[in-house]
Amino acid sequence: MLAAMSASSPTTSPAVAGEVVPSRSPGDACARSSGDACPGALRLHAADDGALARIRIPGGVLTPHQAEALGQAAERLGDGELHLTSRGNVQLRGLAPDCGAELALLLSRAGLLPSERHERVRNVVASPLSGVDGLGAMDVRPWLTGLDRLLCGSDLATELSGRFLFAIDDGRGDVDALGADLTLIGHSDGDALLRVGERDAVLRVPAADGPRAAVTAAEAFLDTARDTGAWRVKDLPADAAATLPDDVRRRLEQAGVSATPRSRPRPPEALPPTPGRVPGGGREAALSVGVPLGRLDLAQWRLLSCGGGLRLTPWRGAVVTGIAADRADGLLGELSGAGLITGPDSPWGGVGACIGRPGCAKSLADVRAEAGAAVGPAGRLPVYWSGCERRCGHPHGEWIDVVATPGGHRVSHVRGAVSTEAATVRDDDPGALAATVAAARGTRS
Template sequence: MPTPARVRADACPGVFAPHDAADGPLARVRLPGGAVSAAQLRALADCAEACGDGDLHLTSRGNVQLRGVTRPGLAARLTDAGLLPSPSHERVRNVLASPLSGVRGGLADVRGLARDLDAVLCATPELASLPGRFLFAFDDGRGDVAGEGADVCWRATGSSEGTLLLAGGDTGRPVTRADAVAVLAEVALEFLRVRGSAWRVAELDDPAWRGTPVPRLPADIPAGLIESGGGFAAVVKPRFGQLSAAQARALAGFGPALVTPWKSVVLPDVPADVFERLGFGGAELGTSACIGRPGCAKSRADVRADAVFRPGLRVHFSGCERRCGKPSQSHVDVVAEAGGYRIDGRWVPLDEMEGKL
């Protein structure tokens, strides 16, 4: 059933239209396909220190946020680093791509497709008016980003063949890899023509924008070393998806990186001792949280301080009912209330949290 169309203005944050958070302006930097070069990662670390709170905050769309941006110069720094190719399109460059494509698994290599779509987006003036929440995706056939709720997605069915998904449903329309970028851009233009007040494809009433629901598959990538074509790749999962500027620079020392929708980072080509050299990798797998207090005025608690970690258990701590940053996969839902938390709908006092998860 279609979701009711939105009536308020689209306030999705960007660089030129930051969100006014309790800890200062929050700027979101889009990384199509999650791809970021070593030089760009260093530039983001510099931006975090020079303009923000000193950290990079990874998002559930494979982007990066800078918090507490109270000092000037961010846009100029990002432009110099090639991270703002089109100011008019900066909030619509929302593109996911299977982060392990070309590293291990998958039916097709989708590397480069997000970059090519980004170029088309930025070169098409009409597409600058897409809502900031509209999401594109390229799935290499393993079903990882196909389950992330993209408005329009190309999913591989072979090395050069695929199908078109709309709002997570398979339309059955065959699309070759060579045509994938053009077709996704065409669908986005058609959405603009028919959207009315809708922000997402799922909000359209027309059944022509539906497909057969695709089963959601486990998609998160465990932290650790991955054998890849005789070499190694690494998945780094920082606590709460938060990297200090120093950690970001350390990652950049191993070349280009990919930020995943699961708040982790893939380093495609690394030595076997990468984690020893990094000194961090992310032990609290499965636990995520919104920013909480003091960063968000709507939060009822400092959820990151209260978070309880259980290996192998996916849990998301939220400071309020908005549940910002919650994973799309099945998880234990923990929401702050006065004096405690509601765990999957059951209220638990704060001092009993440890034994209830």
């Protein structure tokens, strides 16, 4: 049996980005000021609604057996819901603090814990439609399995923070835009491009060496960051960040891997798959589905899990694969009837929120309820509601940022690294808050 750690109370709650204060843009870098508090499957986090487990799922890819195991864990050990994260992972909430060993055994039997020592560093997002719709430069699934295998085989990789992120993009630019620490990109000529941080410069390496190059780069980052306190590449001092790609190149060439510098600007916006039936396919079809606020009850989860496979996306959605073509439209109707987003006309499209009250002690508001009360018409600018300045799980690109503060809700328009404050609305005026958010969402630059 796996040795599971009991729930603890870290000094900081889990966050995808560093702590954000009003004078900074969401996602700005910050160096570590304490131990890595990111929860995992073996180290639970004590939240206000019970213990929390975060299960890393590289590329969001689940077999039906693995999806069923997660559903069982939510039903038997948690609050009966599965919460999707902005990295395509799954969080279980409302867990008993002493359930760690049972949860670990359940996940291990399903193949969801290939390495106890590496379970929190398996943060990998991948183009969710790769190999499904015929687009992109290549099918990145072999890279995904190869990277996960090499990560779990690296002793040094255990030192990575639970916040460190890998991305595997099939060339269409969807997950490349997410600002990962290391991004592998499929190239039209069959080679791989490795982006270190968010710089436009990339290293071109043979496709077969793509996963190896990414792990080499992660190990180079660890050596560079050892005395800096950096959690992620963007946290490095400017001089260290500037020299890291050259260090990666030297290491690769010493290992016999050709690495040629190239330029490839990072896409400005990460676009999720369009909800509905995925174009392409033959006798089997795929469906893209959005999940309002990333929260799934057991009935919804089991509907999503009834195909040949499931891919969770970094946009808190899912792609159901391996569906008989003559069954796809009927299943899409069932998913829509279950309250999921199956088309562009859903008012929930682009609406997101952190867990808020009562699940998070740091939250100043029940932002999920507030988001539901201010959904508004479909097709507007994305909006993300945060219960405090940390903005856990916030999106990338252009969006409306709604943050609960002691003085009310601050509504800002974020464009990349630039945040423009729009208004502050008092907490005692929910109608004004909804109207302010609706007006802000009505404009896209």
